[in-house]
Amino acid sequence: MVNSLRFGLWAVGIASAILLPLISALGFRTAFEHHVQHSSIAELEADLRFMTRGLKLENGVVVLVPKTLPDPRFEEPLSGLYWQIVDDKTQTIVRSGSLVTFTMKLPDDVLPLNTIHRHAVKGPDDVDLLLLERRIPEGVEGKHSWRFAVAIDRNLLKSQVDAIMLDTAPVFILLGFALLIITFVQGSMLMGPLNQASHALALVRAGRQERLTDMVPNELDTFARDFDALLDAGERQAREARERAADLAHSLRTPLAVLLARADEIEAAGQVGAAATIRDIVTGLEHRATRDLARANIHGPNLGRIVELQLTPIIHQITSALARTSTTENLTWDVQVDPAHKVRLDQSDLTELIGSLLDNARKWAKSRIKIATISDQTSLRILIEDDGPGIEPHQRRMALSRGQKFDANLSGTGLGLSIAQEIVQAYGGSLDLSDGLLGGLRVTLELPHTNFGSGPIQLA
Template identity: 30%
Template sequence: MNLSSLRLRLMGLALVWVVLSLVAAAVVLQYLFAINIERTMRSDMEATLGRLAAVIMPEMETPAISAPLPDPLYSVPLSGKYWQIEDAETGETTRSRSLWDLELAVPDAGGGQAVMSHVEGPSGGHLLLLTQMLEMSGPERTRLFRVTVGEDHAPIDAAISSFNSDAAAVLALLGSLLILAAWLQIVLGLSPVTALRRGVEEVRQGSADRLRGKFPTELAPLVEEVNALLESRETSVTKARERAADLAHGLKTPLAALHGVAERLRAQGEEREAHLIDDLAFEMSERVDHQLRLAVLHQRTSAHTASTSLNTAVLRTLTVLKKTARGETLHWVAQLGDDCQVDMHRQDLLELVGIVLENAAKWAEGRVTIRGWRAGEHASVSVEDDGPGIAEDQLEQLGRRGVRLDESKPGSGLGLAMAAEILEINRGAIAYDRAESGGLKVTLTLPLAARG
């Protein structure tokens, strides 16, 4: 049993309680049934003993009765019903014909009260005896008789066994109904918790921004606290993005002014200083754009889940790049396998694929090859260009923020660094190698989205 499941924990406790209750009920019912059936038998035996006492003939030297008992079983050998009369002084005994030539081992019964006892019967079975000492006045003296009535206990045992079988079937049915009722009670009782879990899952997947719905009073404070935290987080993220945007827009004007200064210096023949200012302004502009793009990334924890088509992101980005001036001159080859749903927000995946494909387009001589495949619990995409490539001893420096290994083309070296940051947020990986065509091969590894 998964002890972390509240539903299974409650069901386990209910199951234990139902089983223990039914076992206790079975024991108590069996005991009460046996007591009541033995009480009924004792009542019948007391009536028989009274009838037997009424027909004893105290004047006879040997104990005798004046008339047989009405139950014919007392006349049938070993029938299971017996009586015996013993003279307490002489030991002379008279028995029912059902005892044949056997004699009951009767225990002492003093005090004048009827005594119930259990002994071994004539046929080796369990026999129930009721014995009482009776004083009777005869013509010459008062005589003392030990009168005993016995019945076989087998009918009681059979009745108890039959009762146990019927009771077991009824209790099993009752137990099944109780367990079903307990399960329904737990399911219905925990349905608000299930609704809360579903709401949290929707928030994690981004399909909802708040926990919505009616919750019981016990859960309402928790829902309010969670919604307050979500609102506070959204407000903080929004303000952070607004500040980043304000900072970026605030820097656009000074950067444009720097370009104007560079142009005036170039017109005055200060080519070197103009070029230096242009480079600084361009790098600052690139870094501002980089920070703005980072600000809109979806910050995640291990609890957040998402599902986005990898092939769709690649094909959509490829379609856009083919329409650019640089993309029109290149031959694009896409060898994508079965579509994979990856655990990444759609916008972040488009940003990641766009960075890698734009980098390949910038350095390719005439061809860019894209391959996709699934490997276990991950999906991978490789992008190869046929450009000049990078020396193997410099591959490990790729993706480091602000590092440019080739100054021949414009850029700040932040593109692949940003790709690495996106993958770090989304628990992915990036690897660099030399392509077969001599250019750079970039391989992205992304976790697959959770099924179901």
């Protein structure tokens, strides 16, 4: 998961869809709290100015005639809006109806004339109040003055903020969903080229395309060219390795022939044991050279150009060639292969695989060889059986080993089944030997439709 680009995109997208609306909501709430507080302070200042109009001059004496503020909440008990006037000389207190009998305790600070101070005080039921006060003197000397105070419950301010946040919550939720949708769209756009490249790789792997170039988006063109160059280099090295192995195998044939001739001379001289030893060594070397030459020609899923091949034409071509060279009279080739069945193998590997198995069946069959195919969703099975003597169960593993022959009078090196098994395993398949319905040996090849093996072919 740590190395998953898709997981990283979704993790960042989900985190953004959660954090950005939260941060936006917190920022909006902070800004709106400042706005509500400033608006409330402006209204309270206006209320203070209105209250000071209650000072009247009657008969040369300033008297207080409290004026009722326009907002009716000032007269509703414990409404959250309060005013209070204190006579500094007589300590007479006049209060709003909303305070009932409660007296707001004004701070003992020095309050210059005609200036407004702002305080945080406690109100009824110990609630927090935002209080503004102003001192108005009676005359120029200011020996007699009144302290006008107006306050608002901070819970009222908070309730306004909570209300607007509740109203705007759907907006922030929609913002989160919008960010998720944007993340999904952006992730799809970013993953699209990678998915296209992955699909192109699958086509190359399956043999439906040879190279990546021109199959991937422009952003991955450099990667495709480098990958194709790597494939070309790998194929070139594999081809050179096969050629060197073939050259080595062919170069051994002449020295081995000379050794066999020398063995005949030694045997003629009476050294039968030494001649037999030389022949055994030469025979082993011949088998090894033949085997390595055959294995060098196996392309495998990683080295060859794998294409989708129809089985029917190749099988008919091989059976026709073997029928012309068969020494068995009236040999019947019963081909029951569905024309729609296809395999994805290198063509030379498929020809070598089917050819070696049919040639082995031809050598042992008495009168009939049957070839059939069975396909399901995961694999294709090719069944080849004959009416020959078959192979005993305890000898079947030995039959798949290197150079094992059960009849020295028959031509060949005994490598057919072994090489066929290596080709099948190179493509992630399997080869099984069992008793056939015709009385002889049945060889069952099982080849996967797409998932080829990726292991290297052993050339040792």
